[in-house]
Amino acid sequence: MWLVGATVIDGTGADPVPRQAILVEDGRITALGGTPPAGAEVVDLAGLVVTPGLIDAHVHLGLSSDVDKLTTTRQLSVAELAADMFANCRQTLESGFTTVRDTGGVDQGIERTVASGKLPGPRIIHCGPILAQTGGHGYLGADWDSAEDWDSRQIPGLVSLSLVSDGPDAVRRNAREAFRRGAMFLKMCVTGGVVSRHDKLSDTQFTHDEVAAAVAEAEARGTYVTVHAHNNAGLRMAVEAGAKCVEHGSAVDEETAELMAGHGVALVPTLAVAHALRADATEAGLPPEIGARVGNVIDGQAAAIRAARAAGVLIGSGSDYVGPKQEHRGLELVLRSEIESPMQALVSATRDNARVLRIDEEVGTIEPGKIADLTVFGADPLADPRVFDDPAQVKAVIQGGRVVKDIR
Template sequence: MWLTGATVIDGTGADPVADRHLLVEDGRITAVGGTPPAGAEVLDLSGLVLTPGLIDAHVHLGLSSDIDKVSTTRELSVAELAADMFANCRQTLESGFTTVRDTGGVDQGIAGVVAAGKVPGPRVLHCGPILAQTGGHGYLGADWDSADDWHGRQIPGLLGTSLLSDGPDEVRRNAREAFRRGATFLKMCVTGGVVSRHDKLSDTQFTYEEIAAAVTEAEARGTYVTVHAHNNDGLRTAVKAGVKCVEHGSAVDEEMAAIMAEQGVALVPTMAVVHALTADSTSAGLPAHIAARVGNVIDGQTNAIRHARAAGVLIGSGSDLIGPHQTHRGRELVLRSAIENPMQALVTATRDNARVLRIDDEVGTIEPGKLADLTVFGADPLADPAVFDDPAQVKVVIQNGRVVKDIR
């Protein structure tokens, strides 16, 4: 396939190049520029803007339905849950996101059917169920539920929000269980969260020994632990225990950013979800009072990005959208454009996210040898970042060298 005529933004931060040509063979980019081989299928992208396929480093495909109906009242059938997840997968891909990292909610069942082409969707890397402590963030049962009942709400092959893990031995066992279900990394919640019923943002969760047990299991498989963290006390313990990525990081200051840089710990801010919850948490199927729990998380994450950037921390990008209305995944890039600039937002959601996910040898930039995961916009997102969040402006999506959306 010969892609011709587009303005190419290659994901490295280099200036856009007009009227660029790409050759795609066997699912990979084999040449940038040059002349088309005889018989090549020509895809004319004149007047359009071509970027690497977008990557969302923090999604919850398993939470694609009304949250209370999934976790508390249990009103939805397995068929409804699956239908909502499949629709979210398609919607995510057609919004230009060719790869996602699911940080709690699905297992290899969803990832497998998407990879097999049975359901349209992005490439899915996942952690399986989150490792959460009893009563901690990640446990969404009602106050009157028994924690023992939580494990019974999993639907193997489809949905498993979290595994309650208390003590190093239980953490170790559940880490192994997550890997058995196809996890490519582990996630733990080391502080309270915004979408929680039984904790505060200031709470710390898991001990050093518990976190270290998960890190040992991850390292034994050549991978890493990422942690949900909204305060630096819990985060500091996690970094000492050897985790390599932080989700949210809404309290990261200059001192913590320096520690993270020294230890090679990445940061994945999640701005879109807190803006959405502040506007209307009920649209995600959550109580109205959840919005009040956001507190200073928006300003905190904004400051964290600036501190982390100054310290040289690898910074990714995640939307963290939950519930049935995950149509604005691209809003994360719009918000990040306002904090830094549109080019940095794009690089973060392509090259740098690929580095966070440890797949930068395969995706994230436009260069020979990389998989042909490409997103084509109808207008220049660098001139108008709102384009990032407009699926109608995503004219073409190519995944593994195959056109999966074309509305030119």
């Protein structure tokens, strides 16, 4: 394919290049500019804006349905759950997100199904089930459920939200189980969370030895542990135990940011879900009081982004949506544009997210040699960041050199 006429924003932070041609061969970008080879399919993108395929570094495809009906009351069939997940995959791709990192809820079943081309969706990097402690964030069973009841709700090949793990030996065993199910990294919850029933954001969870056990298992497989963390006590413990990425980080201050930078730890803020839950948690199928738990998470994450940026921390971008309404992934870039700039929001959601996911040699920028994942906008998102969050402005999506959406 010879893509011509568009303004290209390459994801590196460099200035946009008007009327930049892109040559795609065998699923990869092979040249920028020049002349098309004989027989190339010419795709006219005049007046449009091309960016790297967007990446969402914090999704929950396994929570694509009403959360309480999925977890507490168990009112949904496997068929309904699967239908919701597959619809979410299609919607995510057509919103311009060609890659996602699933941070708890699916296993290799859905990842393989999408990768095979049997249904449309983004490239999925996943951790399998979250490692959660008894009574900790990530456990969403009813108050009267036993641990055995929670385990029985797993649907192999489709949904597996978390594995209850107490003590280093249990963490090690469940880490190995997550890898058996195809996990590409591990996730642990080291503090309380917003979508929780049995903890507070100020609670710390797991111990240094428990996190270190997971880190050892991840490193043995050439990968890493990321941690859900809303307070700095749990975050610092996890960093010192070897975790390499932090989700949310809503209390990160200058001192904590320096610690993260010194240990090469990335940060993935998640603003969109906090705004959604504060506005109306019931839309996600959660009790209305969950909204009050958002507290200072939004302002705290904004401050964390500024502190982390000043310290030189690698900062990614994640939406973290749960429930049936996940059509506004691009809102994360809008919100980040308000804190930093539209260009920085785009770089975080492309090049820097690829670095967080450790796939930056393959995707994240528009450069020769990279996989041809491209998002085509009908207007300039740098001039009006709201374009990021308007699926109707996503005029075309190219994934692996194949056109998967075209409404030009």
